[in-house]
Amino acid sequence: MDDRPDLAESSQQSSQQSSQQSSPQPRRAGLWPRDGGPLRRQREGRLAGGVAAGLSVRTGMGVSAIRAAFVITSLISGFGAAVYVLAWLFLPAEGESSTIASRAQGDKRGIGLAAAAASLLALVLLIGALLHIGWIGSLSWPPVVAAAGLVLVWRNASPDEQAVLRRLSEPLLGDTAAGQPPRRGLRITVAAMLLVAGLVILLYQHLNRLDLWPITGVALMLAAIVVLLGPWWLRIARDLMAERQARVRAEERAEMASRVHDSVLQTLALIQRRADDPQQVISLARASERELRSWLFDGRAPGSLDGLATTLSGGVRLIQQEVEAQHGIVVEAISVGDCDLDPDLSALLAAAREATVNAAKWSGASSVALFAEVEPDAVSVFVRDRGRGFDPDAVPQDRKGLAESVHARMARRGGSATVRSTPGQGTEVALTMPRTAGQREPSTAP
């Protein structure tokens, strides 16, 4: 803590100089100018803890300059890192009343862990010093402080800061929550660098000394890392697993919701509209029942065309018949080329069906054009009506039909959906699904 004024002093001096050049500022209350309010860690524009951003707001200096100062002092002696972590600990974040340090007081385990990390790192540094591995010597306390402080920050930060920390540590920990491939390259580079550094130290500096010290030192360091980080790794792995399961559940739920929307909810809406025609209502209810049964007991999803159609053009024809029968609208169905259906293309057809039903229900047009084209590397479907159209930006997010059944359905399978609509001129939904390698062979008639 007592180092901070130095840094602040220097930064404040430079800010003072620049402000003096533009307009002399007589107001100087106490040590620091008070323009920016009390010193707080910023949420806006933060990279890690928001310390640099906070200082920038407070002093009026460029945030990049402050960051550079931290990085340079960190690289020279670790000093900047220690200051940064301490500031992170002892400065309250913007909008928060308590500091992380005050919360950390209650965290017995965290303090223990921090002490362990600090002592372990100190031990490692000591061994390094004994082995005469140059650059870490008497000046090695800042990294120790930084490591211990970081442990406390990690354990006691508020949830949104935890998220920032997770994002920062993602490349090193390997797995990512968003399901993108882990950044292996970075990890391998770091590992390779460590390995090379270790080899250099072992082979060149101590080749002529046949004592066992270096090897023992390395072994000790490895053991220390494993002992310190092992349980933590396990916990992270467990957390990630739980998170992944939750995500899978959420996806399943979304899929199920869109299926129910396509089948049961649609039918219920139709029944309400045709309440005066008992024959129609009965046949609609029967169809829906059949669909639900085959979903629940045979695993065939409603709204999908599994089993009913085996080719894309067959599926397009099926959509045409179904929508024409249920909604009394002309569907001009045209398909160019053909191929067998796979799960991706079934999803494409389900989305196309939903778009067609949407057009039938909402556009007010008397006909819908449904055009499907099979190309070597993608299948596209266009659903176009000349109805009343709408403003795509004005559609509320929770309008199930378009958002969930069309967009999400396509996105889940790696396809894309675009909606073009002009009020008064109609709507066109364009769906594209890339074809997988196994599906490239066109299914031509014998």
Place this chain on the structure above:
Amino acid sequence: MSERRPSVFIVDDHGLFRSGVRSELGDQVEVVGEADDVQPAITGIARCEPEVVLLDVHLPGGGGHDVVSAITKSHPRVRFLALSASDAPEDVIAVIRSGARGYVTKTISGAELVDAIRRVAAGDAVFSPRLAGFVLDAYASAQPDQRVQPAFDPELDQLTPRERDVLRLIARGYTYKEIARELFISAKTVESHVSSVLRKLQLSTRHQLTRWAAERRLN
């Protein structure tokens, strides 16, 4: 549009449909005669010499293409617009290849039909979304096969990418004007692309088109 009313002859085996079309066209065109089968159609058209013949693809005494080939020999100035409810692609392509200037489905509205008749009378080609789809399909699935086709003419046997773009947009339900806007070309250029496709369809001796038709018949 132009005040001149094109003269029209209607060929369809359903009397109800003929009178329906008559009343839909109203006084926008001059209906000079009608027929319900191939032979009466040929004699009737030869007598009236209408500008445009609205032709059903399927007739009891044969296909609409028989009428087209018989008349175009003796009366090259008579133009045909094929009209049908829902037909096998190979029959539609056959009518077009025998010389019809366009194809529309019976779901077309009265105003659109009048517009199509005027365009055919003016010598333009009229492609409905369905015809555009059929043509794309025919050219896409019948890949050029030099082994079977010694007299392979690349100019006639292939659509240019631009022509394919235009056909695709027609199949998606765009009007010529919308296509012009979408592709940043003039409506006249769209028109000429469509006419060029029609010419290729009619002049190509492409073996594949026939084979494609034969394959479709099997399905």
